[in-house]
Amino acid sequence: METILVVNTGSSSVKFTLFFSADLQVAASGLVERIGLEGTRLIYRRPGRETIQHLAVIADIGNAIANILPLLTDSRTGVIQSREEIRAIGHRVVHGGEFITQPALIDDRIKKIIQTCYDLAPLHNPPNMEGIMACEKGFPGIPQVAIFDTAFHATIPPQAYLYALPLPLCKELKIRKYGFHGTSHCYVSRKAAECIGRSPSELRLITCHLGNGCSITAVSGGRSVDTSMGFTPLEGTPMGTRCGDIDPAIIFYLMRQRGLDAEQLDILLNWESGLLGLAGTGSSDVRDIITAMQAGNQQAETALRVFTYRIKKYIGAYISALGGVDAVVFTAGIGENSPLIREWICEGLSELGIRLDIHRNQAMNGCLGEIQDTKSRVRLLIVPTNEEAEIAIQTRNLIRI
Numbered sequence: 001m002e003t004i005l006v007v008n009t010g011s012s013s014v015k016f017t018l019f020f021s022a023d024l025q026v027a028a029s030g031l032v033e034r035i036g037l038e039g040t041r042l043i044y045r046r047p048g049r050e051t052i053q054h055l056a057v058i059a060d061i062g063n064a065i066a067n068i069l070p071l072l073t074d075s076r077t078g079v080i081q082s083r084e085e086i087r088a089i090g091h092r093v094v095h096g097g098e099f100i101t102q103p104a105l106i107d108d109r110i111k112k113i114i115q116t117c118y119d120l121a122p123l124h125n126p127p128n129m130e131g132i133m134a135c136e137k138g139f140p141g142i143p144q145v146a147i148f149d150t151a152f153h154a155t156i157p158p159q160a161y162l163y164a165l166p167l168p169l170c171k172e173l174k175i176r177k178y179g180f181h182g183t184s185h186c187y188v189s190r191k192a193a194e195c196i197g198r199s200p201s202e203l204r205l206i207t208c209h210l211g212n213g214c215s216i217t218a219v220s221g222g223r224s225v226d227t228s229m230g231f232t233p234l235e236g237t238p239m240g241t242r243c244g245d246i247d248p249a250i251i252f253y254l255m256r257q258r259g260l261d262a263e264q265l266d267i268l269l270n271w272e273s274g275l276l277g278l279a280g281t282g283s284s285d286v287r288d289i290i291t292a293m294q295a296g297n298q299q300a301e302t303a304l305r306v307f308t309y310r311i312k313k314y315i316g317a318y319i320s321a322l323g324g325v326d327a328v329v330f331t332a333g334i335g336e337n338s339p340l341i342r343e344w345i346c347e348g349l350s351e352l353g354i355r356l357d358i359h360r361n362q363a364m365n366g367c368l369g370e371i372q373d374t375k376s377r378v379r380l381l382i383v384p385t386n387e388e389a390e391i392a393i394q395t396r397n398l399i400r401i
């Protein structure tokens, strides 16, 4: 049976999903985590069969990829007979810069572009590239496709992607809004249109990807026209550990007051801020912060109020950018699973046509479906995201299986 393998490589992990090409059902999936660290673990799942899990000595990404193929083809654990049944490999690549606006068959030119964007995504593009090189070695002759997180946002117009800095400087250093989570926004906006029963070309959507990282996107006619993350994933709403939008002058102030350098500021704003920094409960997980609030922790409540207020402001801004909105879509860990956060975001927006049905909001939690009140002019949807499936779809479309 023909399959498509989707690979998502991070700095110390490799996630993979094998899809049957015909119906995009999952054949197997898994993860190698803590690569190169103590306690490297391999987890391998097949629908309806027991999960295989074991500790392994896996020193690098190449080694991790080399451990995956035998599992897929082994007579006991396998789901395919041989590697020839893998028709293509789709790779998640975070940054394609201004150069890449589409899924791309990987060749020397594409690899060079991924490398050119190392400066723009130093934590992501290098391991993504390592995954590609390892798959080229482990799966010779199988077409490799790169699906870029930034690509869906390539349609954002200059009025939305330019920062008001001296233009020659921006051009020279490639400073502009790029946007991220593109694969997720692309998937959920299409699914939302399917769910509503209309063509994406007729719809104005606001998609809220609320996970550990958060981004809000304005989608008009199936195309991204603005998004909250920017030059890096630091811009936008507050997130688990990232601060989101702040007055840039706070950075000079911190440098002068505390003598912080670029490295320390990077850590402070990316890893010690957001919900973690505001709530002060020692966790960035919304579930923990809600539990703390329910136990009477006022600071935890304030953190969640800041979080939802700032998301609400983006929704208001994007209703203006789109000239109205047909549906607001909630996705990712928080967006799909937290009735409270959805409720607080939608609170007080009835003048804008947004009215949540409190009961549906609870009943539909975690599921694909509509959660607006019957009087709501704007539809409100939960759409579970599936970035792996979107990568498989785009890979399949590109190589025309």
Ligand code: AMP
Pocket (backbone or CB within 6 Å): 210, 211, 212, 213, 240, 284, 285, 286, 287, 332, 333, 334, 337, 338
């Ligand atoms: P993601 O990055 O999409 O995997 O989302 C991870 C985040 O989703 C976690 O850090 C939690 O904050 C949040 N999350 C997951 N499940 C729930 C839940 N049931 N209620 C509230 N937040 C949740």
